[in-house]
Amino acid sequence: MTDIQSLFDNSKRIVFLTGAGISTPSGIPDYRSKNGLYTNDKTSKPAEYYLSHECLVKEPAVFYDYVISNLDYPDAQPNVIHEKQAALTRAARATVVTQNIDNLYEKAHTENLIEFHGNLGRIYCQKCGVKTDLATYRHSMIHENCGGILRPDVVLYGEGINEQVVMDSVTSLQKADLIVVVGTSMRVYPFAGLLDYRNPAAQVLVINQEKLNLPEPFIMEQGNAVDIFKKLRV
Numbered sequence: 465m466t467d468i469q470s471l472f473d474n475s476k477r478i479v480f481l482t483g484a485g486i487s488t489p490s491g492i493p494d495y496r497s498k499n500g501l502y503t504n505d506k507t508s509k510p511a512e513y514y515l516s517h518e519c520l521v522k523e524p525a526v527f528y529d530y531v532i533s534n535l536d537y538p539d540a541q542p543n544v545i546h547e548k549q550a551a552l553t554r555a556a557r558a559t560v561v562t563q564n565i566d567n568l569y570e571k572a573h574t575e576n577l578i579e580f581h582g583n584l585g586r587i588y589c590q591k592c593g594v595k596t597d598l599a600t601y602r603h604s605m606i607h608e609n610c611g612g613i614l615r616p617d618v619v620l621y622g623e624g625i626n627e628q629v630v631m632d633s634v635t636s637l638q639k640a641d642l643i644v645v646v647g648t649s650m651r652v653y654p655f656a657g658l659l660d661y662r663n664p665a666a667q668v669l670v671i672n673q674e675k676l677n678l679p680e681p682f683i684m685e686q687g688n689a690v691d692i693f694k695k696l697r698v
Contacts, residue, residue, distance in 0.1 A: 468685060469697060471669055475642035478558040480549050481658065483648025485672065487566050489543040489690050494647075517622035524613050528605040531616065535565070535584055536602065542572035545646065548693045550574040555698070559636040563648060563655050565618045567598075578633050580625065580655055582618035589614055625654060634661045645670045646689050650678060 484494035513519055514530035550572040552558035559576040567585035569577050587601045591612025605614050619625055637658055643666050650656045659680060668682035671689050
């Protein structure tokens with residue numbers, strides 16, 4: 465842990481690349497582990513279909529039911545991983561680039577936050593464009609003002625990542641002096657490709673339960689991220 469602490473102490477421009485694994489301690493299942501949403505899915509079609517633009521268009525009620533049943537965890541709260549990372553962002557020492565859509569970084573008061581795949585807490589009407597909240601969406605997928613179908617502001621399968629989000633992510637990695645990968649397999653593109661744009665002088669630290677194989681040199685800290693972040697002084 466001393467070596468990890470030194471990495472953080474000596475870095476002023478940290479970028480966290482994070483995924484679903486950091487929210488499992490908060491009670492939100494991940495997607496791709498052996499107990500994840502995708503691997504444990506018992507529905508008639510792959511989970512990727514239910515979370516696709518095609519499903520939203522062709523079967524909006526099916527899409528809605530799947531999202532509310534499988535992605536919405538209203539009682540989930542940030543854990544020590546979110547909290548320590550958020551503290552570093554508020555100290556202007558870090559940026560978080562996350563694949564997560566669960567809104568826990570917002571609850572932890574994270575600054576310099578880039579939500580690569582959007583945020584389930586942001587809802588808008590596809591017909592009139594008016595924004596609303598998740599509490600309204602839980603009540604109905606129909607926008608009461610115009611009769612349009614509401615949807616979460618997240619990137620679905622079959623949709624592209626916002627260009628500005630990609631540019632901001634790349635810029636943060638180009639300026640980083642330490643890149644910390646936490647709770648993600650780094651197998652999902654285009655997110656996984658962000659490391660290609662890193663500052664070549666930046667060190668890469670991976671904190672994950674499962675060992676990763678990355679093309680670039682990195683330091684692997686295999687273990688429970690909660691335990692590691694509990695010990696980390698920020």
